Structures are given as C-alpha cells and as structure tokens.
Amino acid sequence: MAISKPPLGRLLRFPRNSSLSQILMYLGFAITLSFVLIALFAPLLQSWGWIQNPTDSLVNPIHQPPSGKYWFGTSRQGYDVFSRSLFGAQAALQVVLLATALSMMIGVPLGMLSGYLGGNVDKIFLFFMDSIYTLPGLLLSVTLAFVVGRGILNAAIAISIAYIPQYYRVVRNHTVSVKTELFIEAAQAMGANTWQVLTKYLFFNVIQSVPVLFTLNAADAILVLGGLGFLGLGLPEETPEWGYDLKLALEALPTGIWWTTLFPGLAMTIMVVGLSLLGEGLNEFVNPKLRRQNSIRK
Template sequence: MTSTRLPLIRLFDFSRGTSLSARMTRVGLVMTLLFLAIALLAPVLQSWGWIQNPIETLSNPIHEPPSLRHWFGTTRQGYDVFSRTLFGSQAALQVVVLATVMSLAVGVPMGMVSGYLGGKLDRSLLFLMDTLYTLPGLILSVTLAFVVGRGILNAAIALSISYIPQYYRVVRNHTVSVKTELFIEAAQAMGASTWTVLSRYLFLNVIQSVPVLFTLNAADAILTLGGLGFLGLGLPEETPEWGADLKQALDALPTGVWWTAFFPGLTMTGMVVGLSLLGEGLNEFVNPLLRRENWNRKA
C-alpha cells in the first residue's frame, strides 16, 4: 500500500523550480537565520560585556546620536538603542515561535479530524473557524490582549487565536481531498483505526503547505506584535520590544532624533522581509501549479 505523500526534504531542494524562486528562498533563509542568531546571541554578548543591559539607564540619557560608544545612539530615557534592538529580536522570537507553534498544534489536528470525520462536527467547526477568520487579525489580537493582559505567553495566546483558522482551513481542505484516495480507502478496508489513518496515511499528505503558512504567519506575527507594543498592549514596560520602542520614539522625531525609531523599525522590517521571502520561495516548491506556470513562462 503506497501513498502520494511528498517528503519534507523536497521543501529544501533548491534545484527545483525557477532560479528566482531558489534565490528568494536562499535570501529569506539567510536573513531569517541571521535574526535567529542575533536573538540567541544577545544575552551572551551582554554577559561578555560587549553590549549594554537593555533595561539599564545610562549616565548620559538625553538622546546621544550614534557613535562608537553607542552604535545606534541612546533614547530619551537613557537606554542604549543597539542593545534594545538586539534584545527586541529575542522577545519577538519568543512570542512568534510560541504563537505559531500553538496555532499549528491546535489548527492542524482540528482540521484533520474535522475533514476526515465530516458530519455535524465538521459543519460546527467550519462555522466557528470561518467566523474567526472573517475578523481582522490585528483587531482580534488587540481584543484578546485586553482580556489576557501583557506578557510573552499572553501575547502569544492573543496572536495564536487569529492563526488557528488558517491552519484549520488549509489542513481541512487537503484532508477532504486526500481521504477519497485509493490508499486511504484500502487502509479503511483493512480495518485501520481512525487514529492510524490520520497519523500514518493522512498526516504527511496534508501538511505540505503548513511550512509555508508557518513562515508567513511568523512574519505577520512580528508586525502584529509590533502593533500591540505600539498600543501599549504587548510586553511589560521596559521590556525591549520594537513596537513599544517605536511608540517612545515618536515624540522625538520632530526634533530630528531619527535613530531611536530608525533602527528598531529597520530591524523589524528586515525580519519580516526575510520570513516573507522564505515563505514565498517555499510556496513555489510545494505548489506544483506555481512551478508549472513559471516553467511555461520561462519557456
């Protein structure tokens, strides 16, 4: 009994697809790995004394411009912008990973069970997920942030609720399509349990688009977290977070103090662009229709 599942290793086979897609994926992967390294190394660099404590005020707090002493300058409160920018990537990484993993852990099994069993359960879950999906993600996250409060875990929960319907819809639609295949019917005829069919025969066939959705949701989560921080609903005060730092920098912009907003904003933009390029590049590798269209266009 064989299945038509696609090995996950093919997602990283850059010889497939167009050269543009391969370049997009490589650039996105390099940018994403760079920001991951920054997030993971920030505490190490601080322990070595190479960067300042991001929540420690300096003796000269009044908007010092970028210099050899403070590469990205300082804020009005006396924080080192370079240190807060680096540690902001760590906070973003923690929230984004938690939010996307939680939404994936809930949405994927729910979509598989709903699509495979069908009936009233499928209709009820489909109605609930479609209702959540129609709500703008930022507004839903802001509303939930009001309820659960500040903090890394709370911010991740607020973000994950808006992503669960996306995983559910993608996986549920794939499950409905795959469950009519001959290898699924053969497994059922041989007496395979529902758990066996879901875990052994359906799972790897319906998660082909999940890595793409994961990276794109991660990019969106960074922007949404920045929005929550800008509104004062993200992480606790003084915690290095790009959105909150951008809010603090607004008052200084008319006076020519550009560095307090420029560097956090540039870093957040770079991380979003890297994840978006990686997601779009992966999308062409896992989507045969996109590959065929690009091959025809190239020909």
C-alpha cells in the first residue's frame, strides 16, 4: 500500500497569485538564515581577532557609545555590545532548537498514539495535555527553570514542556481524521500491527503542519528565553544572551545609555520577526484552504 505524501514541488513553490506570501516567506527565511550564519561564524570571527571575546570585561571603555572601534558601544560591565549581540544568536539558537526538538519528539509520537488507539488511552493523554496547555507558557517555564537550574539543556527543558501539548493536539487531531481512511483499513486488514500503521501509513499523512508549528514555537521560545534571562534564570551569568544583557542594561537606561538595550533588543526582535514570517509563509503553503481563501480575496 503506497503512503500518501505531500509532493516535494508543493514544498518548494507558491501559487502564482501568492506573490506577497512568497516574498514574506523568503524574507523570513533570509533573516533566519542570517542569524544561523552569525551563530555559526561568531566563534570563528572571535578567534581571528575580528571581534572581542564576549565575556571579557574591557579595562577602560565602560559605557562608551558606538564608534569605529566599538560598533555597538560598550556596557556598564565593560563588555563589547557588538560581540555579545552576535554570540547571543548562538545561545538563542542552541536553546530554541533543543527546546522545539524536545517538544516535537515527545508531542508527535504521543499525538499519533493517542489519536490512533482512542478509548481510555486517548482520554488520559488528553487530560494531561489539556492540563499543561491551560497553564501560561512563560509562567510554566519560569517555574521549571527554578527546579532544573541554569544551562543550555536545562533552559531548553524548561521551555519545551509548554510546547508539547501543541504538537500533541495538532498531530492527534490529524490522526483521528486520517485513521478512518481506506488505506489505513486496508493496511490493518493485511495484518499490519500498530507500530507499522503508525510509522508507515500515518506518520507522513499527519505531520504536514509540524514544520509550521516548529517555526512559530521557535519564535515564541526566543521570547521565553529572553524572559528567563531577564529574570536571571536562563543561562549561567556572563553568558552572552539577549535577555540577560537587557537585564544588565536596565539600570543604565535612565542615564541615557541607550545602546546597551537597543542592540540586544533589536536582535531579538528581528529574529522573532524572521521566524514568524517563515512560519506564516509555511502555514499558507501547507494549508490548501488558506491558500484558496487568499486567492478568493484577491
């Protein structure tokens, strides 16, 4: 029995009438790719001496405004703001990718299993997932961060818990609708067990929305990580992270020291916007109903 998969061409082209969506998606992809490259090459630039070590406190240029020597100025602690802004992308991507991957690896299999088995198993999973889903994501992450402590992996775990129900609900709903299709019944009639049905026949038919959810959750996770860093609960102290740098810069803001808050905040905002544009573009891409509605409006 052949597995129904979305054609590859559908993932690589937009309808002719969706030029605006295409532009926004490509813009989001370009922004996201830029931050990925920054995160990858920041250590190399630092080893070549092109940028300062983000954890080194410079001796004299404390609170120096942006200049030819220090492009984004220096902070109250003597840090080079430009260097820390670049390395902040590295910390953000590490935590965000880990958090979204963890939530996806847990939520997707549970959603498939719950939707396919149904009955009491489905009710139990729904109860626990709905209980988690009703809690505010940031509050849940802050509470868990108190428990697990600081660090890349710990911050990712604290953030990921809030996203598991989202993957679970999306995949479970798709599974419930797909499991009644004729090709699933045929596979069962030919003796396919639960594992074979889930992996060979259901998986590729219920994950179309997962990439969209992944990018949107990644955008939200950056803000959550920034909130944890601002509260001093994210990464270890002095680690270049945008939320933590905003916390350090807050005291200097009333004195007119604007650059220590502007550049980390701007970097966080641009990355969130890029991921959001990418996610919204993918959403229109994989959702035929949404594409048809946009075509009708035009």
